[in-house]
Amino acid sequence: MIVIGILGSVYFQNLGELNNALLNESSKAIEFAISLAGIMAFWMGIMNIAKDSGLIEKIGDRLSPIMKKLFPSVPKGHKAMSYIVMNMALNMLGAGNGATAFGLKAMDELQTLNRKKDTASNDMIMFLVINISSVQIIPFTMLKVRGDAGAQFPNEIIVTTLFATIISTFVGIVTCKLFQRRNDK
Known part of the structure; x- marks a missing residue:
């Protein structure tokens, strides 16, 4: 895309505009990344405190019946489940960037349970589907983006985001379960 943009700029003889856009927008991208780093660090810290205090274990125990249905191959008390719960909690709070580290750790742990190392397991696929669709109770990152963009009411998207x-x-879960049943036959 960058090459196409440069070639198009040369072809249409507006390299000056390309330079201005690169300089202005690149500084905005850096500002945005730094501001998101603060949100990410905050939620990663909160989740690490929750993990160390045992809160994640308690949440995992409460969610155990649901999680067992979603991830039937994960044994009770396995590290993968706590990483999955932390990832889901951060995603629900709209801190998807902070959830990524826990998602990667969850996938690593799910891979230890996988018998076919070169093929994703049903639990890995289910986790990926849930992670991608992720219920957003409070979409903090999007609220920040809308606030930075000058939205008068950046929080007006909360209800529709939650519903969607x-x-x-x-x-995603129903589709994944249907495909799992079909492939198990």
């Missing part, structure tokens, strides 16, 4: 992500997660 609940539907997308439900559809």
Whole structure:
């Protein structure tokens, strides 16, 4: 895309505009990345405190019946489940950037349970589907983006975001389970 943009700029003889856009927008990208780093660090810290205090274990125990249905191959008390719960909690709070580290750790732990190392397991696929659709209770990152963009009411998207992500997660889980049943036959 960068090459196409440069070639198009040369062809249409507007290299000056390209230079201005590169200089202005690149500084905005750096400012945005730094501001998101603060949000990410905050939620990663909160989740590490929750993990160290045992809160994640308690949440995992409460969610155990649901999680066992979603991830039937993960044994009780396995590290993968706590990483999955932390990832889901951060995603629900809209801190998807902070959830990435826990998602990667969850996938590593799920891989230890995988018998076919070169193929994703059903639990890995289910986790990926839930992670991608992720229910957003409070979409902090999007609220920050909207606030930075000058939205008068950046929080007006909360209800519609919650509704849309609940539907997308439900559809993703049902579809994944249907494909798993079909492939198990």
